[in-house]
Amino acid sequence: MAKPAPFSGSAEDCNGFILQCSLVLEMQPHLYPDDHSKVAFIISQLDGKALRWAEPLWTSKSPIVLSLSSFISHFKEVFGKPAWNSTIGERLCQLKQGVMSVSDYALQFRTLAAASGWNEPALITTYQGLDPLVRLHLAAYEESIGLEKFIQLSIRFTTRMQLCLEEHQGQPVFPSILRQPESVSHPEPANKPMQIENSRLSSVERQRRLTQNLCIYCGRAGLYISEYSIRPVRPMSLRSSILGQLET
Numbered sequence: 001m002a003k004p005a006p007f008s009g010s011a012e013d014c015n016g017f018i019l020q021c022s023l024v025l026e027m028q029p030h031l032y033p034d035d036h037s038k039v040a041f042i043i044s045q046l047d048g049k050a051l052r053w054a055e056p057l058w059t060s061k062s063p064i065v066l067s068l069s070s071f072i073s074h075f076k077e078v079f080g081k082p083a084w085n086s087t088i089g090e091r092l093c094q095l096k097q098g099v100m101s102v103s104d105y106a107l108q109f110r111t112l113a114a115a116s117g118w119n120e121p122a123l124i125t126t127y128q129g130l131d132p133l134v135r136l137h138l139a140a141y142e143e144s145i146g147l148e149k150f151i152q153l154s155i156r157f158t159t160r161m162q163l164c165l166e167e168h169q170g171q172p173v174f175p176s177i178l179r180q181p182e183s184v185s186h187p188e189p190a191n192k193p194m195q196i197e198n199s200r201l202s203s204v205e206r207q208r209r210l211t212q213n214l215c216i217y218c219g220r221a222g223l224y225i226s227e228y229s230i231r232p233v234r235p236m237s238l239r240s241s242i243l244g245q246l247e248t
Contacts, residue, residue, distance in 0.1 A: 001027050007079075008048035014080040018072060021045060035068040042071070053078060088116045096129040102158040105130065106151045113147075123147050130154055133161075 004020035007013060021042050025032050032038045043054045043065075057065055064070050092112045097105040113123050124147050128135065137157045138150060145153075201209070206216070214221055 004045055006045055006047035007050050008046075009050040009053075009079055011079060011081050014076060017045070018042075018075065035071075036066055038068045039065045039071045042075075050079060088112055089118070092116055092118070092123075092126050094129075097131050097134075102130065102134060102155050106155060110151070120147050124150060127151070131158075134158060 001024055003024060004017055007017040025038050025041065032041055040058075043051075043058055046054055056062075064074050092109070095105070095109060095112065100108075109127060109129075116123075118126075121143065124143050127147065127150055130138070134154050134157060138154060141150070141153065143150075201216075208214070209216055209219055212221075
């Protein structure tokens with residue numbers, strides 16, 4: 001079994017180092033049969049300021065090095081962090097995904113969550129530092145599914161979204177049907193035909209134009225139906241309208 005990396009006194013690595021040493025001692029009991037030999041193994045993996053701390057304890061044959069539990073307890077007091085402190089809660093609340101992947105964000109969140117001592121509802125509420133699009137996806141789920149399910153869903157959604165983006169690289173992500181239609185303006189015709197149906201003459205005006213031999217359409221003199229180059233769009237309706245006016 002591989003030995004742990006040398007420990008130089010980093011508080012962040014303290015618990016992990018002790019865990020790795022404990023695994024080696026547990027898996028190879030024939031090599032380290034008593035507490036004294038087990039403490040010797042741990043000291044042999046120290047470096048830097050951690051080694052300088054242990055050196056006088058070993059050379060002076062301190063009682064601490066004769067008991068594994070006493071040595072580990074004192075070791076954690078010197079190099080470890082408190083089991084809980086307010087900074088863990090602050091870091092949980094302030095943790096943001098930013099440029100990290102969702103997997104990296106989830107790993108940091110799980111690490112802090114394990115040390116926080118918070119219950120699951122509080123952790124679910126705090127799992128909010130994700131990209132807005134991922135949070136929008138998670139909003140469709142109830143909190144009763146649990147924190148671990150929330151984390152798995154966020155990772156799976158991001159993975160699928162990334163695959164979709166790669167698949168449609170160089171193409172619009174959203175279908176063109178979602179775009180707003182462009183307004184099309186229709187130009188007015190140069191010579192707009194007269195719409196007699198929409199502006200019927202009063203009986204007085206109609207009689208005046210007939211009496212004075214004026215055009216029944218525009219009221220000008222000397223114009224007849226055959227002289228209009230542009231006829232109305234609906235000739236049958238227009239003809240009926242004209243005949244109706246002439247007959248009255």
